[in-house]
Amino acid sequence: MPTRAPQERRRRRPTAAGVLLSRELITETALRLIGEHGQEALSVRRLGAALGCDPSALYRYFRNTDELLLAVSDRIIGDAMTGFVPGPDWVASLREMALRVRDGYLAHPRAAAMASYRITRRENEFRAVETGVGLLLSAGFPPAHAVRLYLAFIDTVLGHAALDAACQALPRERREADEQAWTSAYRSVDPESYPALSEVRDELYAMAGSSFELAVDLLLDSLAARAAALRVRT
Amino acid sequence: MPTRAPQERRRRRPTAAGVLLSRELITETALRLIGEHGQEALSVRRLGAALGCDPSALYRYFRNTDELLLAVSDRIIGDAMTGFVPGPDWVASLREMALRVRDGYLAHPRAAAMASYRITRRENEFRAVETGVGLLLSAGFPPAHAVRLYLAFIDTVLGHAALDAACQALPRERREADEQAWTSAYRSVDPESYPALSEVRDELYAMAGSSFELAVDLLLDSLAARAAALRVRT
DNA sequence: ACTTTGCGTCAATGCCGTTGACATAAGGCG
């Protein structure tokens, strides 16, 4: 396996522009490109241009763009969770965990959009599950409940994060068109056919935003209520 | 109605292959293509081939591929919601709506991934929003709350549906490997490093399933609690 | 110093969405 050897490269050769390529440098540059110029800035050709090398040189380091994006995703997850330590308040801790995951995804929307539903089964994921389940156990839930509730929690977080990231990853004009729909198309519906929509027409602008925090808070409220009910019963 | 009503076409002309094009036929064929061969099977050129017409003919019906995608997306919503009539119990009605949307997306797993986060601005989506917001208004929420809570609700539903659909769309062996991970890799972690995981090891198999219904029920519990609190306060 | 070979470069392939010019037949109108 000449190209994707995980071990240190033995031969290194500067590009025409004098750059020394490496997997790290490539993933970093890809992240930077996405962050600076939006999602459509990431193509093999543009990445090559940004790195000062021929586009095809990247194939010495990644089998294809999918593998490159997975490498980028790995890095995102790691970045998001580093430094997180759960506190004594399990609800607040789960909340912070949710926000961290969301922020990590939103920082790199395009990569996130395609990575959210892929299970990495790596160190970082182990630690996240351990942390989340541990928090629910500390809340007093029995193991069977803790596992199921954690799944509901993390899927809600991931689902919302993926949705938000996917919106963010849309080309600017499409995203703006989608958002404007709530203050134009939706505002001017026929009151006869759509009475509820008409009644809330002055609030519809809120539909353009993200519901992430509200949804997480609603979910955590439910978890807190169930934990409290448990404590009363026992 | 601002639904950009594409008024009935007056002139119709068969393609070289003898097909009469229409928005309906095109969206149907697109949906079928995606379902049969994955979302990368959907390109203007392939769609043209499947329809027996020149690719550029499609631009007589849709301004670009994005608009076509929105039409496909709206059709999924329509299929999911046809025949749904909200009952007097708003919680039960929202629950049924959630399940219907989930099933609609699962019926087209590959299309769901690319459609879940878009705002179609079309009739079926109008009706769905009308229904959902109407239910929340009937629960006693003021307009501003109804809109925000509906967004949290539908995003939770769509987020979960997209996750489930994305898993469904994975190649069989990969999906089974992912599911088995919860009964193998995760079960055998080091108890010292991962105490919580070890404590729940006999329940981890549940992580392989979907948390959709539990998550929806948790959310609806929260909504019901807030509605009750509202009623007490007033 | 000599050989080996990793890897950057070049050129080419075959996709993709989209556009503008063109041709033709459908349908209104007299």
Added chain:
DNA sequence: CGCCTTATGTCAACGGCATTGACGCAAAGT
């Protein structure tokens, strides 16, 4: 019935995309 307008299918072309195979140079290992 025949003309005229125009909707709409077709064709050719453009520029961008990911990916590949051949090539040759220089770095590593001896």
